[in-house]
Amino acid sequence: xxxxxxxxxxxxxxxxxxxxxxxxxxxxxxxxxxxxxxxxxxxxxxxxxxxxxxxxxxxxxxxxxxxxxxxxxxxxxxxxxxxxxxxxxxxxxxxxxxxxxxxxxxxxxxxxxxxxxxxxxxxxxxxxxxxxxxxxxxxxxxxxxxxxxxxxxxxxxxxxxxxxxxxxxxxxxxxxxxxxxxxxxxxxxxxxxxxxxxxxxxxx
Amino acid sequence: xxxxxxxxxxxxxxxxxxxxxxxxxxxxxxxxxxxxxxxxxxxxxxxxxxxxxxxxxxxxxxxxxxxxxxxxxxxxxxxxxxxxxxxxxxxxxxxxxxxxxxxxxxxxxxxxxxxxxxxxxxxxxxxxxxxxxxxxxxxxxxxxxxxxxxxxxxxxxxxxxxxxxxxxxxxxxxxxxxxxxxxxxxxxxx
Numbered sequence: 162x163x164x165x166x167x168x169x170x171x172x173x174x175x176x177x178x179x180x181x182x183x184x185x186x187x188x189x190x191x192x193x194x195x196x197x198x199x200x201x202x203x204x205x206x207x208x209x210x211x212x213x214x215x216x217x218x219x220x221x222x223x224x225x226x227x228x229x230x231x232x233x234x235x236x237x238x239x240x241x242x243x244x245x246x247x248x249x250x251x252x253x254x255x256x257x258x259x260x261x262x263x264x265x266x267x268x269x270x271x272x273x274x275x276x277x278x279x280x281x282x283x284x285x286x287x288x289x290x291x292x293x294x295x296x297x298x299x300x301x302x303x304x305x306x307x308x309x310x311x312x313x314x315x316x317x318x319x320x321x322x323x324x325x326x327x328x329x330x331x332x333x334x335x336x337x338x339x340x341x342x343x344x345x346x347x348x349x350x351x352x353x354x355x356x357x358x359x360x361x362x363x364x365x
Numbered sequence: 366x367x368x369x370x371x372x373x374x375x376x377x378x379x380x381x382x383x384x385x386x387x388x389x390x391x392x393x394x395x396x397x398x399x400x401x402x403x404x405x406x407x408x409x410x411x412x413x414x415x416x417x418x419x420x421x422x423x424x425x426x427x428x429x430x431x432x433x434x435x436x437x438x439x440x441x442x443x444x445x446x447x448x449x450x451x452x453x454x455x456x457x458x459x460x461x462x463x464x465x466x467x468x469x470x471x472x473x474x475x476x477x478x479x480x481x482x483x484x485x486x487x488x489x490x491x492x493x494x495x496x497x498x499x500x501x502x503x504x505x506x507x508x509x510x511x512x513x514x515x516x517x518x519x520x521x522x523x524x525x526x527x528x529x530x531x532x533x534x535x536x537x538x539x540x541x542x543x544x545x546x547x548x549x550x551x552x553x554x555x
Contacts, residue, residue: 175393176392176394176396179393179397180393180396180397180400183397183401183404184400186400186404187403187404187407190404190408191407205416206515206519206520207519208417208419208519208522208523208526209523209526209527210417210418210419210523210526211417212418212419212420213418214416214417214418224515322418323421325515325519326515327514327515327516328514328515328516329514329515329516330511330512330513330514330515331446331509331510331511331513331514331515331517331518331537332511333515334515334518335509335537338423342423345425347422347423347424347425348421348422348423349420349421350418350419350420350421351418351419351420351421351519352416352418353417353418353519354416358527359476359479359527
C-alpha cells in the first residue's frame with residue numbers, strides 16, 4: 162500500500178509586498194536625511210522653545226565645553242567669499258585651492274595665522290587636527306568679530322545662531338556676546354534641544 | 366531557492382515541441398536584503414529631531430538710555446547663578462540690606478527654581494499694583510557669575526518662558542555688596 166504523501170514544495174514566500182514596504186521606507190529616509198555633521202562635539206542644553214532653527218542663511222558660533230569657539234556658515238559660496246573678505250582686510254591672499262578647501266569645511270576653529278597651514282594639509286588629515294578655537298576676548302574687537310563682519314559682508318541676510326555646550330562657562334559666552342554687540346548685533350538665536358514643557362504650561 | 370516548477374503542457378499531447386514556459390517569478394530575497402540594509406544605514410545616519418532655538422535680544426549698547434527710576438528692591442527677585450547648578454536668590458530684598466545675608470537662599474534648577482519664581486511672582490504681583498502701562502510689577506534680575514555655565518543660563522531663560530515672567534534682565538556685573546554677600550560661593554575652584 163503506497164501511502165499518499167503530499168508533494169513536497171520548497172517553502173516560498175512572496176517577497177513583493179515586503180520589498181514594497183522596504184523601498185517605501187527607504188525612499189522616506191533618503192528624502193528626510195540630513196546628515197550628522199562631524200563638527201566639534203557639542204551637547205546643547207534643552208529648552209521648551211518651539212521655534213525651529215532656520216536651515217539657510219545662518220551662521221553658527223559654537224562654544225565647546227572647554228570654551229573654544231568655532232565658526233561656521235551654511236552655504237559654500239558664502240564661505241569662500243567670507244575667506245576672501247577676511248583676506249582682504251587682513252592683507253592675506255588665499256589661493257584658489259585654499260578657498261575650495263575652506264568652502265568644504267562646515268565649521269572651523271583656528272586663529273587667522275594658523276588657518277593657512279591647516280588649509281594646506283592633505284584633505285584626509287584635516288579632520289584629525291585638534292583645533293585651538295578662534296581667539297575671542299572681552300574687548301569686542303577680536304578675530305571672531307572680524308569673521309562675523311566678513312561673513313555678513315559676504316551675505317547680509319545671515320542670521321546668527323549661538324550653540325553652546327552644557328558645560329561652557331559663562332564668561333566665554335559673555336565674550337562672544339560682546340564681540341557681537343560691538344557690531345551692533347543685538348538679536349540672535351540660541352540653539353537648544355527640545356524638551357517637553359512642564360504639565361499645565363500653555364503657550365499664549 | 367526558487368521552487369521547481371512542474372513542466373507545463375505535458376497533458377496536451379499534440380506532438381508539437383514547445384519551448385518550456387519559464388516561470389516569471391523573480392526571487393526577491395536579495396532585493397529585500399539590500400533594501401533593509403540601506404534603510405538601516407539611513408536610519409542611523411539621520412538626525413531626526415531638529416534642534417530648536419530660543420531668541421535672545423540684548424539691549425543696544427550704543428543707544429542712549431534715558432535715566433529711569435531705579436527698581437524697588439521689593440519688586441525684584443534676584444537670581445545668582447552659582448557653581449554646580451546651585452541658584453542663590455534674594456526675594457524682594459536688596460543685596461546691601463542688613464537682612465540680606467539671612468534671606469539669601471539656595472535652590473536648584475528645574476522644579477525647585479520654578480516653585481520659587483511662581484511663589485515670588487504671586488506675592489509681588491499681589492502686593493503691588495500694575496504700572497500705568499499695564500505691566501505686572503514682578504521683575505526678575507538674573508545675575509550670572511563666572512562659575513556658572515551656559516546650560517544654567519539657558520535653563521533660567523527657559524524658566525522665564527515657563528513662568529511667563531515677561532520682565533527680566535540679564536545683568537552680568539555684580540555690585541560690591543553682592544560680591545560680599547556671595548563671598549567664596551562664586552570663586553572659581555581649580
